[in-house]
Amino acid sequence: MPAMKRLIAACLIVLLALPAAGLADPAATFEGRFFRGQGDAEYLQLLDIARRMLEPDEEFQNMAMLYSPSWNGLVEGPKWGAWWIQNSYGPSYCSLPILREPFLSFLVNANELWFKFIGDGKPYKSPFGGWQYTPPDGQLCDAASPGGALHKQGDGRVAMHDFGVEFTAAGLVIQAELLLETRSRGDIDRYLPLLERCANFIQTRRDPKTNCFWVGPAGNLLAPSYAGWKKPDGTYDKALLAGVSVTYIAGLDRLIELEKLVGRSEQAVRYAEWRELARKGLAYLTTDEGYLVRYVDGDGTRHGVYGAARHGYFEATVNHDAVCMRVVDDAQAKRIYDKIASIPKLRPHTFIVPNYPSYDDMYENGGIFQYGMWVNGGHWSTCEARMVMGYYRLGRYADAAASMKHLLSFARPFRMDNPMTGCGSDVWFKGDPIHLCYDSFGGPAAMVRGLFEYLYSAEGVTLVPHVPPAITRLEQHFPVRLGDKKLYLATYGSGPVTGVDVNGQAWTDFDAARVRLPYDKLAAVSIVRITLGQGQAGRFEPSTAPPAMPNDESARLARVEHQVIAATNLSLRIGADSQGGSRFVGDIRLARVYDRPLSEEQVAELARDAGAAAPAAAGLVAQWRMSDAKDKLVPNSAPGADAKLNARVVEQVQSIDEGGAKALRLAGGYLEVPHDERLGLQRGGSLEAWVRPGKLGDRGGRIIDKCIVGTSTGYTFDSFPAGQLRLIVEGGALTHPGPLSEGKWAHVAATVAPGGQCRLFINGKAVTAADLPGSAGLDALRALCSRARSFLALLHEAHLGGTYEAAHARLVLEQVNSYCRRMTLQAEGKLARLKGPAQAASERQYLDAASRLAQGLERVLASYATSSNPQQKKLHELWMQAGK
Incomplete structure (x- = not known):
């Protein structure tokens, strides 16, 4: 040199x-x-952890936990049974270059849901909320599942929402990026016409005067924070949204390259002309300081000029996206970063928030629209991913490291939730013991992609x-x-x-x-x-051989003490669910919780008299006799009378006395007992009550509940539908038609054994029983692991070890092994156990993920039975052979 x-x-x-x-x-x-290297070892370790999160791992939640066998693909989260464009934008873009199989196929299958329901100009009724509309041709959705899609943002005033214009632009970016990376001609031929339709739809919104794009309420990416142009008469109309310009340009960049890749030069030229027009439009949206405003009304009013008397917030999302996607040049990128850095409250807890200060132009205020909670100042990890890419582009490595360190404060206790409240300082579902969303992998993925x-x-x-x-x-x-x-x-x-x-x-x-x-x-x-610089290349010998057969650690699952009821941090409620809904209407004399299953004889004895004492040595945890109610409190009268388990009266409850037999009438109110680990019943237990139902309605009502609404996490003992008796635990639901008659007293009980055997009782008689998946679930998982291992061996013999199916089988084994390693490390004191119910919930998350992966593999291979594809027929044959 x-x-x-x-x-x-x-x-x-x-x-x-x-x-x-x-x-x-x-x-x-x-x-x-x-990762291996020399120099800043702390940064290298952060990189290694970031990459580990995209694989089964013994220490951290990982992407394998977000698999759904329903579509053999990724899902937003355990509570979110669909696939969103906005939420997946950052993590998918950043992880794509490094996703291995079967994760790549899982992502492809998830994205396919958007294109399955692409708008075609025909009337459509969405299964999400039942909304009816006619999506324009080429318009993508907010979210989709196999049963349908929602083409508008589904929260807020949906009826006035525009179609998802920026959703479509972001979907164009992700899918075109995927196709450029995989370079599969078959996939390009399939998706290119669909992507062209997406671009054509967005182009219909171009304003010929400004070369910006007209978008109505909630047509932005982080909807429904954007309301559009509020006119003097109070109605909302379309405005020129900067986010669409930025995201659309990024999409056209990739669409043009796809057209070139397949030799469609004429189309490439056309989209290049459209891109140039959109780039010209950026000047209309740029301030003198070099950053982008959020939007401009039809009368020229700018929203997002920081410090202005009206609409004087700074909009971070459009600006960091412009840097991440190279929509702006290096000089403007630096000016944008400098402006962000000059406003500390855009990153009050390290993570970027969408805006500061609060929006003053939304169509709603208060509730979840209040500042710092949701789309108005709340944190979204999908945005953090694009911000971290911006940090790398500008050499702001300390910012990227700080972001990853802040993430670890949530990742270590398994609290990777989204969105994050408190401007990025707390989780959304505060009552849950653990949390996981796909968004949360955006930051780690960006840590890795940003390097190159x-x-x-x-x-x-x-x-x-x-x-x-x-x-x-x-x-x-x-x-x-x-x-x-x-x-x-x-x-x-x-x-x-x-x-x-x-x-x-x-x-x-x-x-x-x-x-x-x-x-x-x-x-x-x-x-x-x-x-x-002056560095000298050294020896670099990465392992490029095909992955080896994973060690067989599934036998160690036999030593796992299975938990038949998943832990929660929720309060226990008598007469309502965890959100205050499904309220029981009627009277109640007594409620008890035991930490072991009662025998049939014990239940029969209790049903003879409402005043009967709990059996000795029956594991009574708490007892609430409604005759003891006083001053809005029903004390716990179990032996020891621990006041921590006293029940608080919430809203309308009346004391009644029928000839000396006292009870509480739940007339819209309920009882609440603070969370206590003794009420968790992870190893089984019993629930008992004396109730007299009133007019419950079709939805019935909760009797005793400590369950996350809409899930089987925790336990629910209720009447649903009205008149029927139901128990919900981790393994599933047990129901009996009853009847529980209106106006008649009944003794009801439910028992759950450690092995998953559940029973329901009415008036002392066992009316139904079932073995809900308990230890049997582990037996099934062990059997599937054994079959997957045999299948994998047969694939290698048949020179099919490089297939997606082989990778899927390997992932099942790797996920089980990561769980077993975690249990070993915790037993040896080398890895800290999580606190309280989170430990049990984390164990269940590993096992559930492995079970879903195994079930999904089984479904895929079963579908090959009637395939005309020779390789798929061979794979099915080997799968059947592995099962013998």
Whole structure:
């Protein structure tokens, strides 16, 4: 290298290293599962953890836990049974280059739901809320599941909402990015016409005067925070939304490259012309300080000019997206970042929030629309992913590290929820013991993608190294995807790119900032070493062999003490569910909770007299006799009379006395007992009550409840539908038609044994029983693991070990093994147990994920029985053979 060039490079190294190097030991080394290197070991460890979260892992929640066998794909979360564009935008974009099979297929299958229900200009009735409308041709949805989609944002005043214009633009970005990375001609032929329809739909909204895009209420990405143009008469109309311009340009960038990839030059030229018009429109949306406003009304009023008397908030989302997606140049990107950095309350808890201060132009205020809670100042990890990509682009590595560290404060206790309230300081579902949403993987995925950015094109991929200067050696021990080719990357030194070799051969297609890797010039496996500044390339030998058969650890599942009732942090309620709904109407004399199942004889004895004492040694945890009610309180009268388990009266409850037999009449009110671990009943127990139903209505009413509404997490003992008796626990539901007659006293009880055997009793008689999945569920999982292992061995013998099906089988085994490793580490004191109910809930999350993965594999292979595809028929044959 010429002396002057070396001197300049050395100066750049020093200048770049100063802000981020800190106290990092330049000689420190790090050897992780996915990353290895030298220099800033703490940063290297953050990178390794980030990558680990995308695989089964013994310490952290991971993407395998978000699998749904219903569509053999990813799902937003345990409580969100659909697939959203907005929520998946950040995590999907950032993880795509590094997702291995079967995760890539899971993502493909999830995204397919959006295109299955793409708008076609015909009337449609959504299963989400029953809304009826006519989605425009080419318009994508807010969310979809196999049963249907919702093409408008589904919260708030849905009837006045516009169709999801920016949803469509973001879906265009994700799917076009996926196709550029995988380069599958069959998939491109399938999706390219659909993506063209998406672009055509958005283009219909272009304003010819400004080259911006007209969008009505809730047509933005983070809807329904955007209300559009409020006119003097109080109605709302379309305005020029900057987010659509930015996201649409990013989508066109990728659509143009797809057209080039398949030789459709005429279409590429047309979309390039549209992109140029949209780029011109950005000037209308840009302030003198260089950042973008949120939107402009039809009368020219700007929303999102920071500090203005009206609408003077700063809109972060459109601005960090413009940086992330390279919609703005480097100079403007820096000005945008500088503005964000100058407003500390945009990142009050490290994570970026959508806006500061509060919006003053929404159509609702208060409730979930209050500042800091939801779409108005609440935190969304899908946005954090794009912000972190912006940090990398601008060399703000300390910001990226801080984001990851803040995430770990939620990840370690299994609280990866979304959205996050308190401006990014707390979870949404505060009563749940653990949390998980797909959004939360956005930050970790961005930590990894940001290192090289990966700009995919028709020719191949361009690497833009953004390696923190304090890291002087970085090795990625996992492949990056380019079509069917795998790239393993390493860097040496700090500063601008000064040398590259691929598989040991000198590579000349690079400059100081970028390394260009044309697809046609790369081997199937390409080891890329990049020299930065004055660094010297070292030995880099990543394992490129096919993954080995996972160890067989499934037998250790036999030592797991199964929990038949999942833990929650919810209060126990008598007469209502955890959200205050499903209220029991009628009278109640007594309620009891036991931590072991009562025998039939014990239940029969209790049913003879409402005043009967609980059996000795029956494990009575709490007892509430309504005759003891006083001053809005029903004391716990179980032996020991622990006041922590006293029941508080909520709303309308009346004391009644019928000839000395006292009771409480629940006339719209209920009783509430604070959460206590003794009420969790994870190992089984019994619930008992004396009730006299009133007019319950079709929805019935809760008797004793400690369950998350809409799930089987916890337990529910109720009358549903009215007159029937029901029990819900982790393994499922048990129902008996009753009847529980209106106006008649009845003794009701439910028992749950540790093995999952459940029984319902009415007036002392066992009326129904069932073995809900308990230890039997573990037996089934062990059997499926054994079959998956045999199947995997047969696939390798048949030279089919590289198929998606092989990867899916391997993932089942890996997920089980990660659970077993976690239990071992906790038993040995090497990994802390989670606090309270979270420990049991985390165990169940691992096992549930493994079971769903196994069930999904079984479903997929069963579907091959009638396939005409020779390989699928062979796979089905091997699966059947593995089951013998």
